[in-house]
Amino acid sequence: MPTLGEKQKHKYIPFGYKLMITYMVFIILPVIAIGYFSHSMYQDSIRQQTKNNIQGTLVQMKDNIEYKMGEVDRISTMLYGDYSLITQLRVYGKGWDSFERTTKIIMPKFSIALNSTGLNIAMFLFLENDTFPEIYYGSIDNERPEDFEGSYNIYHLSRIQDKAWHMDFPPEQFGKTKLWQRVEKDREFKRISFLRRLVDYEKPLELKEIGFMRISARTEELFQAVDYQKIGVGSALLIKDELGRVLYQSGTVPKETSGKLSQNAEFLTIRESVGEQTWQLEAYVPLTVMEQDSAKVRMFIILICFLCLVVFTFAGVFISRYFSVRMNKIVFVLNAFREGDLRKRMGYRGKDEFSQIASALNEMGRNIDNLIEQVYVTQIEKKEAELESLQAQINPHFLYNTLSSISRLAQFGEVDKLQRMVLDLAKFYRLSLNEGRTVIPIRSELEQVQAYMNIQTTKFGDSVSVFYDIDPEIIKYVTVKLILQPFIENALEHGWFGSPIHIRVSGKMEDDNIVFKIIDDGIGMSEDLIRQIFDPVEGLNTGFGIRNVNSRIQLHFGAKYGVTIGSRPGIGTTVQIVIPAERAECPNHGTKGKQGPC
Template sequence: MGNKLSFRFKLMVSYIILIMTPVMIIGAFSYHSSVESAKRQSRQNIQGTLLQMKDNVMYRIKDVGRVSDQLYMDQQLQGNLSIEEDAWSSYETLTKHLKPTFQNAIDLSTLHINMQVYIKNRAIPEYYFTAEDEDPLALGKRYNLYRLDRLDSEAWYEPWKVPTIYGANQEVKWLQVAEDQQYGNISLLRNLNDYAKINQIGFIRITAKLSEIFDAIDYMKIGDYATLVVYDGQNRPLFSSGDKNTALLEQGADSGKSDYLRIDEPLDSGLNWRIVAYIPTQLLAATADSVRQITVLVCLASFLVLTAVSVMVSRIFTIRITKIIASLNAFRGGDFRKRISYKGNDEFAQIAEAFNDMGKNIDELIREVYLSNLKKKEAELTLLQEQINPHFLYNTLSSISRLARFGEIERLHQMVMGLAKFYRLSLNEGKTIISVDREIQQIQTYIDIQKIKFADGLDVTTEIDPDVLPYSTVKMILQPFVENALQHAWNGDHIHIHIHAYKDNDRIVFTISDDGVGMSKETIDHVLNRELSGGYGIRNVDDRIKLQCGSAYGVQIQSVFGEGTSIQIEIPCFYDQEGETSVVRAG
């Protein structure tokens, strides 16, 4: 009889029975817990808000840092600033090279900044918009070019004059220098060095408004009467928001007065800055009082009964809910064989029956789709592999024909034996997955064949990490690129090819580089475009790798026209045992 009752009826009966039992202890516990929870929550909320402010400030600081890095790492700029030329050539260098470089650099920043570059090269003319004693941000986003000797009399510049043991001083600092404090600015300061000669060629100063850097520092995000202060490494206030109490701002690293809650959040360790929040303790006390009053009222009105009811009711149907949750979690993890076993004819039993039927149907459907996709994948891999072999065979047979025509029997014999060995390795009983060791043997055999053809004109070096040899790979992924280099990359009567294989965390990386004619960006785009003709061998390898290993892997091309080409092939670390692929993850 009981199993035929509806769940709704059972729940109503449970409430009627359990509401009769008062639980005074739970009310008292809730009272104290709510007060303490409110205090903890307030502190956690403030800490979380400070973290968000910190992230925003660091983003803006790094935004300016990217501008200085752009100039600091620009070797072409270093060369332009180091060469002393005649007046006309120096002016041309300024207009055609330096000004576009500086403009591109400041355009990297989303902030309104002013960049001042001081250079040693006296041949290059100065170029500036504002005087040194004016606000550099008065005219907006600008750059200025000065001579370095303008800084000789500046005391703040002294630390950058001292060279380090590695050459020029590379220290980077954020400071308020010159007119910065007067106009509410701050500057990023660093030397501009010549890597080739390891000496100083100039100095960079990038100025931004403190109000823009610390735009996210807003006391209203914490609450009324709160104060936010940013201190530098010497505990001097750089910026504040909220109550401008002088004594409060100047206490710096002190623990703070007892009537304030003080929460610190350090910025990047290289800056040694801190965001400090001061919250009056009476505000927290008021919050605690409010929570206390509400808690008492709720407990008196309903919390005693409802909490007791919730606890007891949960004991009745926790087991059934747990079963449903466990089955749902199994479904979410991909296990559709999980089943729920209930007796009776109530709503839970009906849910269990429907759930079991759904799981069975989904499991069967997934198996059907999986088998269908697996067969399709195997067919596509086989087709791609069969397409690449005739291309190589045709080229090799053409070489054998030429050797026969000229009567070079010994070289012809060596090439035929090499071809036989190559196909013995590549056929691999029809398998599309082979060991990396066998792939390396296969490409070495191919190189031996080509050395017969090209003699001293071909120079090949290999650098193979022994750790990669036991892993598996899609076969014939190296040969098309070596063949492509031999057909298209010659720059004279000699070519050098370097093959490198190494393990990078959970990936295996192959590189094939040559010193041939290289490719332009347009040629690379043409080769990789599947809608255009040409580049068949490269796209074939890329398609086979992506089909077997996923879209995260494949072929990348880097080339400099006139200097050479580098091909990078990435595959996951995996083993193929009896046709079952097992991917190995690092760590």
């Protein structure tokens, strides 16, 4: 039966429960918050993007409308600025003279102006000079503009002297007074007219009205670009004049309240000014157009958040159980250690598993210190012995292959090649051994590389080529031996696959460092393989030689120097080796220096 002390000992929150609480606070709540805010931000973004798109569409519509309005204005300007026409209109004559000027001078000018545009317009010209005959189709009081579109009508100005739209026309400013307005039966026939005077500007300070132009155009043609379907189903587009009167409408307009469109929260209103008379192009876009995509995204975000919560919950339960089980095992093992003759050295306040870990660790402290010291010394000695062994390592594979090649050359009687290969092999190993020295001149390192490549070119002929790009400045410095040849050998063994391979060896000064590069156009390596070379997976021995060179450089020169590799499959590999620019030891005083001669 458990004692009172044993019952109190287990009254704490288990480690697994603590992990779950932490998970709830730092994972689930942020996921919910992120889902909420991301949806809100996306919805605002969708609305802004939709508004910008619609604004751009309205600008295109505006440009199209202004272009057509400009076409009508251009027609009127052709007549307004035609000095010869103005001159003829102020000449009074009767009979044959008036008829001849009308048919041969005035009417051709009107025809040219009318035919200079592709718009279906009807042109009314009211002349103050009543000596000109009237030429018109139908009746001015019962006009049907669609019957004489593409034609012009000449009337006397007296016919409109009492018309309100003529009487209220603004005072003339030369070249500026012109107006779009619905007059006569324009509203009935869904048209709009462009009004402008013809003036005698012989005396600029006394502009005299000698005629009046009215150019009637269909609102459907003038505002053809205004189509609600371009901004979405359920939308509406309106063209309003400077007084707020609707000139043209496309789509169903939202309900009106007191003569004005209500600011209904279900619609987004966008406006754009049109023309010189400050007309307004208004768009009413139902928010449902934007909410359709927003609803899909909202459901997607909710689904993702729900799946994340489910996955994270199962992951949290698994992880908490995973660590809780292992923590209990650690506690069990440490409690077993407590049976040894160890003294407590570390205090820990609390009633959970860590208090037991602290107690056990205190009891193991002294022995662990001793073991760490012994292991550290042993590892240092082992590392030094290993690096010394690697430094002196000679590739037996290369030696065996070279001797085999020498045997074949002897067998086939190729004495010249045999002699070159033997001499290069002897030179290679003489430079490799180098009387047991670790640090050698860069010249010797390059000669060792050249001897190695001579052997390879003797064996493989034109299939292997090497190019040296060495800055003469670096020859006077020293390096750890055997840092270039292993990478060239690696390129030939692992980067060469059938087709000829080209290798470039460069050496340059960069600030106070020497940078070597071995570049080949072989089959290359993947990023995963490069990672395994410098961070090998247990049980694999990939890149042992490369790590050997890197370790020797860092052991001798420091951790900021060493080897880096860049490669892409099918393109090739570039190996960069960085060492400090250090001179050989001076014979007189035995010191090193980076600047000046010994």
